[in-house]
Amino acid sequence: MSTITAGRDRSTPLPFTCPSWCAVDHATQDVPRFPGDRDVIHRSAHAWLNSAGSSDEPWELSAHLASPELGYAPAVLVVDVGAPLDPYAEFDVEQADQLIRDLKTFTARVQQMRDHLVAAKEQQS
Structure with a gap:
């Protein structure tokens, strides 16, 4: 676990405890968050598989870990098929x-x- 700081505004740093795999810079998010905020989501870096060299419609498959702040729900493996907001699945x-x-x-x-x-x-x- 690593601790970074973020706050309601950039002048009020508050501690976040991120899992070691978290790749999110919470301090630079558009909506400042605070510890205990249920909207804080820790995300890992993505693993990608795409259609490089394909002459058909492009496609991609990506996966990343996601977990809400303070364990409000269990961490899941999120697998996305296609562009953002296309179908995805969450796996335990x-x-x-x-x-x-x-x-x-x-x-x-x-x-x-x-x-x-x-x-x-x-x-x-």
Whole structure:
């Protein structure tokens, strides 16, 4: 846990205790917050997967951790599909584990398709 300062205005610093993974600079948010404010959300840096090199519609998948201040609700893994405000899902630990298993299965299937693609290309040559 790290402690940073933020306040109702920049002249009144108050302590926030952020989880070690929090990437939010609470002191520079447009709406000043204070410790105990239920609207304070700690967020991690995003992990991204996007459609680089795709000629179709662009897409992206991102994931980050989110947790309200002072534990008003449990932290969750947020997975976004597409642009901001598009569909997203919040996962607890068990759901995140299932997502990881599903992604591994998906990746294995994509690898098999890639291998078939290579074989088809070699046959065409």
